[in-house]
Amino acid sequence: MAATSYIAETLGRRTNRGFFARLRGGDEISYLVTLASTVSILLIVGLIVFELWANSRPTFKAFGFGFLTSSAWDPNADKYGALPFIYGTCVTSFVGMLIAVPLGLAASIFLAEMAPPKLSNFLTFLIELLAAVPSVIYGLIGIFILVPAIRTYLVPPLKAAFGYLPIFEGTFYGLSFLSAGIVLSVMVVPFIISVSREVLMAVPVEQREAALALGATKWETTWDIVLPNASTGIFGSIFLALARALGETMAVTMVIGNAPRISASLLSPGYSIAAVIANEFAEANGDLYISSLIFMALVLFGLTIVINAVARIFIMTTQGKGI
Amino acid sequence: MMMEISATRRIVNGFMLTLSGVCTVLVVSVLFFILGYLLLHGASSLNWDFFTKLPKPSGETGGGMANAIVGSGKVLLMATVIGVPIGFMAGVYLAEYSGKTFAFAIRYVVDLLNGVPSIVIGIVAYALVVRPMRHFSALAGGTALGIMMIPIAVRTTEEFLRAVPTNIREGAMALGATKATTIFTVVIPAAISGLTSGMMLNLARVAGETAPLLFTALGNQFWSSGWLAPIATLPVMIYNYATAPEDDLHQQAWAAGFVLLTLVLIINVTARLIIASGPAAQRR
Numbered sequence: 001m002a003a004t005s006y007i008a009e010t011l012g013r014r015t016n017r018g019f020f021a022r023l024r025g026g027d028e029i030s031y032l033v034t035l036a037s038t039v040s041i042l043l044i045v046g047l048i049v050f051e052l053w054a055n056s057r058p059t060f061k062a063f064g065f066g067f068l069t070s071s072a073w074d075p076n077a078d079k080y081g082a083l084p085f086i087y088g089t090c091v092t093s094f095v096g097m098l099i100a101v102p103l104g105l106a107a108s109i110f111l112a113e114m115a116p117p118k119l120s121n122f123l124t125f126l127i128e129l130l131a132a133v134p135s136v137i138y139g140l141i142g143i144f145i146l147v148p149a150i151r152t153y154l155v156p157p158l159k160a161a162f163g164y165l166p167i168f169e170g171t172f173y174g175l176s177f178l179s180a181g182i183v184l185s186v187m188v189v190p191f192i193i194s195v196s197r198e199v200l201m202a203v204p205v206e207q208r209e210a211a212l213a214l215g216a217t218k219w220e221t222t223w224d225i226v227l228p229n230a231s232t233g234i235f236g237s238i239f240l241a242l243a244r245a246l247g248e249t250m251a252v253t254m255v256i257g258n259a260p261r262i263s264a265s266l267l268s269p270g271y272s273i274a275a276v277i278a279n280e281f282a283e284a285n286g287d288l289y290i291s292s293l294i295f296m297a298l299v300l301f302g303l304t305i306v307i308n309a310v311a312r313i314f315i316m317t318t319q320g321k322g323i
Numbered sequence: 324m325m326m327e328i329s330a331t332r333r334i335v336n337g338f339m340l341t342l343s344g345v346c347t348v349l350v351v352s353v354l355f356f357i358l359g360y361l362l363l364h365g366a367s368s369l370n371w372d373f374f375t376k377l378p379k380p381s382g383e384t385g386g387g388m389a390n391a392i393v394g395s396g397k398v399l400l401m402a403t404v405i406g407v408p409i410g411f412m413a414g415v416y417l418a419e420y421s422g423k424t425f426a427f428a429i430r431y432v433v434d435l436l437n438g439v440p441s442i443v444i445g446i447v448a449y450a451l452v453v454r455p456m457r458h459f460s461a462l463a464g465g466t467a468l469g470i471m472m473i474p475i476a477v478r479t480t481e482e483f484l485r486a487v488p489t490n491i492r493e494g495a496m497a498l499g500a501t502k503a504t505t506i507f508t509v510v511i512p513a514a515i516s517g518l519t520s521g522m523m524l525n526l527a528r529v530a531g532e533t534a535p536l537l538f539t540a541l542g543n544q545f546w547s548s549g550w551l552a553p554i555a556t557l558p559v560m561i562y563n564y565a566t567a568p569e570d571d572l573h574q575q576a577w578a579a580g581f582v583l584l585t586l587v588l589i590i591n592v593t594a595r596l597i598i599a600s601g602p603a604a605q606r607r
Binding site for chain 1: 573
């Protein structure tokens, strides 16, 4: 950056004047205040980790890691197991990503490679607005519009064609893994698109020109040349979206059905980590009950942190900077 | 001379490119789909009572969400007071004082904080504020949303301050201004339109947050006095009413959803237009 002379200037200034002179000029105060704010962010992150860890101790002492593999969830008997919720979180996120990844990738290819810049910018603007829609609104649309629509238009043909598969077994009442997955896909697609589009646009034009000059079609250029070049960043965007999907609470809570059971069928109701916390935390009584919910929050926190950390590194390596 | 491209390759090319366009239209149409349904169900259930009356006890119809509208305002004000100063000051530090490696590390941590699910932040606010005070409160809700505002406050502040040209800083210092004076009277005013729009976007993002408020602000059927009592907020009301069995409450949930989405989108569009037309965007 061209700020070197500016920095050298200020550094020189700092060494030339006494501490109190600098204090009077406001220099040290502003330095210390801004530094303290920065450090306080680290403290807040530390506090988050500590609070989650400390408050989930009772459950860890009572059940150990067996908590994660047990599917007993009976607050009356003070028995807790996280497996149905972990299962629900994973299944809904998987369904969501299954839809969101191809859709988002196709859309970002269109926006980065084909659309004229003005149209591309306008459409990206609209897609960013989609990302700004609060999740409770997605839940509202999910309950009253999407779930009935899935019941009428999507499930009958699915059952007719693939009814013999265990994943489409059983009666469909509306609130289910499938509904939650579909709502999730719509919610995370903007994240895939906005990052992937940037990453694709960062691929040098020369690469495309070379491929086209060798006689490749526009699609071949995009698929064989541009995409492989941008693949790390695209994986980054997918991981980013996955972390969002895992932690998404309201929309999932409203359409998943809130039944702690493990079922292979996507048509049956389930539960997710975030949903059980949202539903039961305010009313939870008993230390072990609260502690079990917080333990699951810790699991969710760890999972999203790791996925986000990987995603950010992926994105940084293709872009040269974070987003 | 034009090379002959086989029919299959041409068809694949045309098909895949069209498909990508169709996918884009599909994604964008979701926005209009959402807007359309909220307009259809929400605007029709909206009336003056919604803005002026308290919720009716369960079983009775009518009533409004005046307390939730004010409540959302109060919680958001609290969140801004808690989150924005810390984020803003840290952003100033990263843009103006910090060394490269430290700035990189902080930016990384801040991005990770941004990715923490909101429900987890809610639990932390519960453990930090609700549990020691032994009751749900606007303060706890504001703390949760405030923590959520920090990452974006940091990143937007840093970005817009870095976009201010160095020669402006050098000009100020050449006139004898100290570094602090330069930052606070020259650099920040030069970036002010970007900074305010960034903070507006930040506010719009947490305005719709529901999950962290469920067990911090909780909710309230009545007016909430002061900052230490449970308080109703629009997003939590939407959730409670949408999942309740009564039809009348569903209508109210739609109306509240319409109000919330309109507010969020208006703030978003305005802020984005300001940023797009601002000096920072043109220099980029």
